[in-house]
Amino acid sequence: MESAETNTVSQDPKKQASYNTVETMEEVNDSPVEEVRLTVAITDDPTLPCLTFRTWVLGVISCAALAFLNQFFVYRQNALSVSSVSAQILVLPLGKLMAATLPTKAITIPGTKWSFTMNPGPFNLKEHCLITIFANAGVTGVYAVNIITIVKAFYHRRIDPVAAMLLTHSTQLLGYGWAGIFRKFLVDSPYMWWPANLVQVSLFRALHEVEVRPKGGLTRLQFFTAVSVSSFCYYIIPNYLFPSITALSFVCWIWKDSVTAQQIGGGIRGLGLGSIALDWSTIAAFVGSPLATPGFAILNMLVGFILIVYVVVPIAYWNNFYNAKRFPIVSSHVFDATGAPYNTSLILTGKSFEFNREGYDSYSKVNLSIFFVLIYGLSFAVLASTVSHVALFHGRTIWQQTKASFNDKFGDVHTRLMRKNYEAVPQWWFHGLLMVVLAVSMLACEGFGRQLQLPYWGVALAMALAFVFTLPVGVIAATTNQPAGLNVISEMIIGYMYPGKPLANVVFKTYGTISMSQAITFLSDFKLGHYMKIPPKSMFLVQLVGTVITSLVSFGTAWWLLTSIDYICDQSRLPPGSPWTCPGDDVFYSASIIWGVVGPLRMFGKLGLYPGMNYFFLFGLAAPLPVWYFARKYPDRKWISCINVPIILSGTMGMPVAKAVNSVSWFTVGIIFNWVVYRRFKAWWARHNYILSAGLDVGVAFMGTLCYFALQYYNIAGPSWWGLNIDDHCPLAKCPTAPGIQVGQCPVH
Template sequence: MATSLDQEIPQYNPPANQKDPEDEVDDNPIEEVRLTVSIADDPTESALTFRTWVIGLVSCVILAFANRFLNYRTNPLGISSVTIQIVGLPIGKFMAATLPTKKFRCPFTKKTFSLNPGPFTLKEHVLITIFASCGSLGVYAVHIISIVRVFYHRGLNAIAALLLAQTTQLLGYGWAGVFRTYLVDSPYMWWPANLVQVSLFRALHEKEERPKGGQTRLQFFLIVFIASFAYYVIPAYFFQAISALSVICWIWKKNITMQQIGSGVNGLGLFSFGLDWASIAGYLGSPLATPFFVIANVMIGFFVFVYILVPIAYWNNMYEAKRFPIYSSKTYDIDGHRYNITRVLNETSFDLDLVGYENYSKLYLSIIFAFVYGLSFATLTSTISHVALFDGKMIWSTWKKTSTTAKNKFNDVHTRLMKKNYPTVPMWWFHSVLILSVGLAIFACEGFGKQLQLPWWGVLLSCAIAFFFTLPIGIIQATTNMQPGLNVITELIIGYMYPGKPLANVTFKTYGYISMSQALNFIQDFKLGHYMKIPPRSMFIVQLVGTLVGTTIHFCTAWWLLSTVENICDTSLLPPDSPWTCPNDAVFYSASVIWGVIGPAKMFTKQGIYPEMNWFFLIGLLAPVPFWWLSRKYPEKKWIKSIHMPMLLGATISMPPARAVHYWSWGIVGILFNYYIFRRYKGWWARHNYILSAALDAGVAFLGILIFFALQNTSFPEWWGMSYTDHCDLAACPTAPGSTCGK
């Protein structure tokens, strides 16, 4: 492998007669994009073909089924579209070699089409991958269906449930259409995660001479893929304990405090780490695809939260913290027992029973879970102030230029090529999907006996929240690869406005949060198409059809499992070794109790335990101001702008379900590759970094599927390292006086 500092990835350029002289200059201002994305384009290349439809639809169905099936299991495995990105290439080439080339006339038109228009193209491959990604993405609304049926033990109309799932996934098209100018056309919105797929596409399709003493990018991908595939059987099956190694617990085997400090699974995770790519990238995404300044911000925020704020609060027994585990996503009563929801829920009206609540207990959380909610408040307000201060001028400038015929100064080579070669998607396409989705959403909530509890005004308010936050959060994700969520603020708003209604709360959250998240998923895919020069109208059609198909398969799979697997998700009735424990749905259920049944007024005001958490709103709003002022006073100090308060404050929002061991493993790998190797061996990094990420993802995904279907019924001798635990059992113990845990 070449390690020359000056070596860079060779640009794949078209012949001189295919290039616009203007395209040879003013390349993208982001170095990672210049090193990764080609400026070549052939507008005559086939894109949305018969092969695209067949492979894409089948891939979408398979990934939707597999991801929903695996999501209910104790160790949920998410299979990304990178698997189809790899498998789709030989299938596409096989179809190109075997399908008939005869042309057929479309009925009642003069247009013709062919099952085999020629060689399998890169653009077909990209569209197939976009199809597959629509199936690999989760359907958040399915959590509502799950908790209603298996946690609250109530019925739910299947049509209402399907409409809920479809409309929450489709609403985002409206916001995507409105904000695509800012988040796709601007070269400064570079969407780092897309560079992984761009690198893999180029490695799979471009002909490249093997460097002397090294490998082509495709050879490198195959070597890493095989190694990842072979290695993952160890942490996934034979030696699961290496996914979370907690050194301190090996030394202090009977000390609760030391295990709380050292456990990477149930504690603060000091000196913990994992030797498993799924553990490294499973919760925070690939560290190889995350810019170094983001990694630095996240790790600083993680360190301050976990090793300063939480220990001070816990060992000073704030909010009776010692009565509960230091790390837990469960809800508790004053005695430290699991909160008995049946004592405070009116089964007839399905809302809060005030008499039962007053006679029972206020609701308590672990100290980490409580402060994560506080930091969620701070992250929300800091997102608004940060984007307004640092990006407000750019947004306003772009807004003014889109209303005039003046040439947009932000256009780079990729935007010019797209505008020159392909017609854009008409705005009315987006608006039509948006209006229809809003109408069906209101029908789903107001009809069917109002099972979802949310009134029509709640649907409209949730849409307004999603619309307001799509641009600022989109800017953060497009530049940092991290997406602050709206789940907490939406829960908070509807919890105050419509308290005691658990389904209204989670439905409002889903419409407000997921329509924004889906919009950014669509925009990210549009940016991938932008880099790969895919016709925008073909992208829109593929995304729309893929979303409809993928959501339907997710819904049908969930409905089938919930109806056929006995006692699914109910750990009190399942056998100890049952895989159907539904960890994601359990967290979702806890949130519905906190924000829906009990409500924020009885949690975050003087009526509850945590009123001080509201100060985080003000802290977050003011936090970016001093760094903005410093960046203006000292413009020559570029590092000041790298201090990103939404990232710092929101660093630990993934906890739970993410654990300390995941942060340490992610941070170490990210710093190694995106700081040390990027600076010391930039040529190697440019050539191999994103391909390495894709190969590791693919190896884990393929082996995970193989293990599930080949070894799930195979017994292996039980031993110390067989289970996914860091052997810090005492870390989950409360330490209040009188506790007998660990004694």
């Protein structure tokens, strides 16, 4: 196993020879997190150029390309997420090619004293890292595009393109202000270690450090190459030749005519007992790579998944709670009292696009599947338990760090190196940007004939909500790799305060949820730069420009698809086999009906069917208390302090957008590598685990993109046989079981 204290080899020997800022023997790797000590180097060369011509060119291209690809594929039935690791690999040979061919002569900008060179020397690790952070901006996506999609494709209404563009930009940039406020706690603190970043740190070191191949083994770069090539070659099978292996549900093959058996064993429409996927894209979808999630977090989520999916849901369904048997056991759609899909045109006024109470009273209340009901209850509990857990387990640490932040005495070797070698980003950069974005947000909502329906006070309230939750949610994300979202609580707040207006609801949710989410993303990338010793000001500029580019490209791509593809997202009118089914936007549309059109009062309040779900708030608030009590009473039993209630409760939060087969496969791989392998073969894990994750991602991304543009774009399908269907062959799993309910081709009980 290579020592984490190995020197990073400078790309320029002359600079390295003259560089004496930090000597390995003078520093002690005092990071309190073992994974960080095993992965992150403790040396730095501040003489390496960072924000170069090569960085800007390759960074802008990478960001724009990934923004286009991810927005393009998100509308498809098999959404493909192309990660920044793909760009991380591609830009390395391109950067070296530019270093070998571009002129080194300095170029003076006319009319100024400024000059730059297109080729400052060998392509180095810090340039590579900044380009990857550029690319990260293109991966995160633009949440506000969901609003544009449901308005045009689901509600079939017009939205002003300028208002829509201002909405996308302002929602993406609002979180930078919160990130500036909380960066001392969530970046400088050595206890906030952001596990997912270690994948890229490990890959950077594999690509740039000189490494001696162990006898009988492979270097990390050779291992990465072998994994990525293997993943690339294999992915043509689940992506093109045999898509059915993305969800193998053996229970359905045995009991072909049993609705109950298929409800239990169906991996796509059922509970997934016994289902599995032989496809990395299915495993890593929705929740991310299981190899990048700590073992204790995986075990917590697994406990929650088993309790909810295999205990609570079956009890609720087969006892017919909330008339559960009238509807599918797992579904994200909305239904009327007869079990049919809900007709929203009957409860919306045409001109004002607001709730029609008379139409609603004469039609039906909105009904949900029992799984969807419980997911909403759990989302209430997760939010409350996050606040309680952070206050109990991290409150003292946060207070100590708050005091320490004023005299700069807390930190580890990485924090010391950053403070010694680089100037921090001034706070007024964050505050100034926050003021500008606030003005743009008000213009987008108050202008353009109030198309977005949300008044100025709604924007201010959404900002306050995001500010309050950024720190506690950031602590969870920085320690467990599993951040919580504000989407449900924000929907509920504005639904009570401003009911009957679907666009106001989703716009408020976007400002509240995404400003916090963007702050978390910014802080995570800042921590990556912290580990890689990137100047903070360069980090800030790259992230800001990358966010603006992503907003422009994602908006343009979405607008192009929505105006050029007939019946996009309309599954009832699309031709058979069309991939443009928009699964994520379908759930977003259902949420706009539940919280925006009908509103929480008629869903989870006294006028609704599900007021009992509100008790989950109290349950979530109280749930961490017993764990905290026993952890203090028995401090020698370390396993108690590893119990994380918010993570347990979020064990199914990817569902029902994610399917049971995604979760089952994710847990299987996660337990094998981050529990069994980590405990028994720690040397191998430290050297190869994160490289394995990156290699699998790259192979899938390259083959998926190649397959689409070379074959599927031209409607060249694979061989016609039963395995070509992207299905688990459990058609009865979606059927209701209440007597007399007839839906589609389902049997009537």
